[in-house]
Amino acid sequence: MNGFCSRDTILRNLTYTDAICGRMKYGVVVHGGSGSPSELSDGPERAAAAGSALLQRGSSAVECVTECVSIMEDDSRFNAGTGSVLRFDGIAYMDAAVMSSSGECGAVAHITSIRNPVRLAREVMKTPHVLLVCDGAIELARSLGFQEYDVSTDRGRERLKREIDDFSKGKRPEWPKNWKTYSVDTVGSVAMDALGNFAAANSTGGTFPALKGRVGDVPMIGCGIYAGRKGAVAATGIGEEIIRKVLSKTVYDMMEHGMHPQEAVEAGISLYDRSVSVGLIAISREGIGVASTRQMAHGKIIAD
Numbered sequence: 314m315n316g317f318c319s320r321d322t323i324l325r326n327l328t329y330t331d332a333i334c335g336r337m338k339y340g341v342v343v344h345g346g347s348g349s350p351s352e353l354s355d356g357p358e359r360a361a362a363a364g365s366a367l368l369q370r371g372s373s374a375v376e377c378v379t380e381c382v383s384i385m386e387d388d389s390r391f392n393a394g395t396g397s398v399l400r401f402d403g404i405a406y407m408d409a410a411v412m413s414s415s416g417e418c419g420a421v422a423h424i425t426s427i428r429n430p431v432r433l434a435r436e437v438m439k440t441p442h443v444l445l446v447c448d449g450a451i452e453l454a455r456s457l458g459f460q461e462y463d464v465s466t467d468r469g470r471e472r473l474k475r476e477i478d479d480f481s482k483g484k485r486p487e488w489p490k491n492w493k494t495y496s497v498d499t500v501g502s503v504a505m506d507a508l509g510n511f512a513a514a515n516s517t518g519g520t521f522p523a524l525k526g527r528v529g530d531v532p533m534i535g536c537g538i539y540a541g542r543k544g545a546v547a548a549t550g551i552g553e554e555i556i557r558k559v560l561s562k563t564v565y566d567m568m569e570h571g572m573h574p575q576e577a578v579e580a581g582i583s584l585y586d587r588s589v590s591v592g593l594i595a596i597s598r599e600g601i602g603v604a605s606t607r608q609m610a611h612g613k614i615i616a617d
């Protein structure tokens with residue numbers, strides 16, 4: 314123990330009343346994507362526990378969310394890093410971003426062959442730029458020692474084969490009708506460290522199906538993630554819908570105007586028709602918030 318807290322409270326199935334009482338010393342929330350079954354919650358719970366251990370040792374919120382998202386990227390059950398969905402050409406194109414409450418941010422889009430895109434996004438944060446894409450991002454990665462890595466899995470290849478079979482049999486609605494039912498399940502994390510700094514990070518293999526070159530909300534600051542002096546927010550779900558409402562910044566603004574994170578994420582979700590797959594996690598000094606229109610595996614740890 315470093316004296317920052319007397320105990321860690323692991324909050325499963327946190328209710329609004331639980332969340333609203335009291336201020337936190339530090340905290341972390343991790344999600345496995347809108348649509349991810351709650352039976353997979355052991356993944357984000359394990360990531361949150363690792364993030365909390367870092368915070369307890371005095372690590373920053375940025376270090377915490379980067380580690381949490383990295384752990385989720387290595388968990389092949391989720392659509393990020395290893396296990397990312399494969400596009401029609403059999404390749405996974407991944408996006409990731411990180412942002413801190415001091416306004417620093419870094420993101421990568423449409424990248425391939427990297428084990429942990431979120432760690433590369435964190436490196437972009439150290440450059441004068443905010444977003445690097447495709448070959449340029451990969452060149453930076455290789456120059457920093459990121460090894461070539463194949464993120465595809467047997468499950469991903471079987472899934473792609475099934476999807477292509479379904480398409481060829483006309484089982485899918487004529488593209489691009491009905492975006493709302495398409496596959497998602499990005500990973501993300503928000504955290505507050507013991508100094509009261511916030512951070513958010515996310516990572517995805519994107520949606521399926523998608524046109525070549527498609528990039529969603531994840532690397533767009535203010536859409537997939539946002540962090541500021543009052544808290545941090547991460548969104549998941551249909552990226553195009555999230556972008557149109559600049560969702561993470563919209564929810565952040567609600568917290569800045571005094572809303573508790575749980576109220577703010579519920580207000581964010583209420584901007585959508587229930588048929589749209591969308592989920593949100595948020596954190597402020599007042600507590601945390603989790604809401605989604607689908608099941609959303611998640612884990613959270615608060616030190617009070």
Ligand code: ASP
Binds near residue numbers: 346497518519528530
């Ligand atoms: N928002 C991600 C995207 O559209 C997908 C997700 O959250 O699952 O790329």
